[in-house]
Amino acid sequence: MREQIIGHGTWYDKMAVEILERERKLDRSLDLIRTEMGITASGFPHVGSLGDAARSFAVTLALRNQGYNSKMIAFSDDKDGLRKVPAGIPPSLKKYLGFPVSSIPDPYKCHESYGRHMSSLLLEALDKCGIDYQFMTGSEAYRNGLFNKEIETILLHAKRVGEIIREEVGQEKFIEALPYFAVCSNCGRIYTTKVYEFLPKENKLLYSCEGMEIKGQWMEGCGHKDEADYTKGEGKLSWKAGEFAARWKVLDIRFEPYGKDIADSVRVNDRICQEILAYAPPIHAKYELFLDISGKRFSKSAGRIFSPQLWLRYGSPQSLLLLMLKRFVGARSLSVTDIPQYMNELNELEDIHFGRKTISDEKERAKLSGLYKYCWVLKPPAKPNIHVPYNLLTYLAKVAPKDSEIDFIKEKLEAYGYKIERDSKDLERRIEYALNWAQDYPEIKETTTRLNTKETTALKEFIQTLEIEERENQLQGAIFNIARKHEVQPSRFFQILYTILLGVPQGPRLGPYIIAMERRNVIKALKRAIKKKENPPFKIEP
């Protein structure tokens, strides 16, 4: 009854088998099995954008693992028009609304176009994760005439395409309209044009730049009338009405995952692909979108971008892949504060992979070990790394004295009994993540450090002690004595000191810490706190 474990025991291995079975049934060549992922080039990539790549690539890896040649194509939709200037981009870009993002200059001036800038942000993250891909762009593909035949077929069967769309999603528009957007030769916009006639013998489309409503806003056209040659990339297919289908056929794509927001378009394109282009569309896998912590969909333009880069500031590439690969179904709420959890979970998977932690069910063990391997793009390290809980590292990072953070943390870890390798690059990277975390997320819960008279007096006396006492143990003892002398609970007094010095009500043993911080710095901080005692001295963020 129990089947054999397939590949590494994960969903991706099973998907690979399904693909192979289907392709055999379709009698197609298995020499090269392509998967695809799409890159949005019209805005900043969000962590979720990486999910498409991670999942598609995991299937590619699974196929390779089963002995087949497989490649992933990363296709940038840079022929799409700019619909909205994202937050964080100079508003001067407004003049390019409606332009293909590949023909808008890069506002950061480091790439050949706005679209290339955006897509490169995602590619950079893919590279860090060890994902390999073949990069293609819509603008080049159209310019090189890659889709010529398919554009023609779709336009010749535009009526049928329109009917499919109506049947699938109830939209009537394409019964009349041709599914092609021409770039206006006068004003440069792509969404303002309406194609009203197709001249197949000349490979041309006649259009007029009339304007269009995008996201509730009317985008005015320039009124220009002209003809567009679709073999020269003077426009593009409508995404929904066959662009995917054309791509799948031309690039011979066998697998492509998609987010549920484009589910309708994928369904329509599957039919166009099969019925109009006579090509069996790729197998799909639908995944849910990430939600932000409030339960709303992450918005790419709302200015609260949770980018892959942000994740990689606090967590390893492997932890990012874990986020993407551990579960395929289900919407997940996501917040930066989840990163430590994924870092810890990766430690646990590593323990399972290296047999340090036993899992009784072999299938389960294989699956978790497999997940670990996929997080390492099937190139896992030869031996496990040191596992320090992330929260311990952030705690140490928070209290580490400036300029000697890494040494301080290593010393503390040794004192806590961790057998660390002093020159471990992996450990240093983990410490870097934690330091970034500690710097950006102070987790200040205590805002009321308002001091009463007794507490202020005690604090002043402690400052005097600090000026003369340089032995850590004596300082430690002095805290108690001074607190009791002024009828302040020692625990309360410690709390005050921690809040002032660290922003949190607890911390490391104070005596040694004060010495490490240098007494004069501590004195300054305490004096400032006394001055500011009327107001809560610490902000709450974030």
Add this chain to the structure above:
RNA sequence: GGGCCCGUAGCUCAGCAAGGAUAGAGCACCGGGCUUUUAACCCGGGGGUCGUGGGUUCAAUUCCCGCCGGGCCCGCCA
């Protein structure tokens, strides 16, 4: 109007897509250890009708159907 997701410990969630043993974790709580207090760390403990009603099965948190509650996506473009 069409489609999807979620509901598991006080809280946040994992486990479900290859059904299988006493259902797990973190936080919180209680007790202990270590530390010249706090914190951290370690050990132990309590705590769950797996939303609900059916079905399939030797076996359901897991698969199927209904219902209740919360939320999302699509219905213009992409």
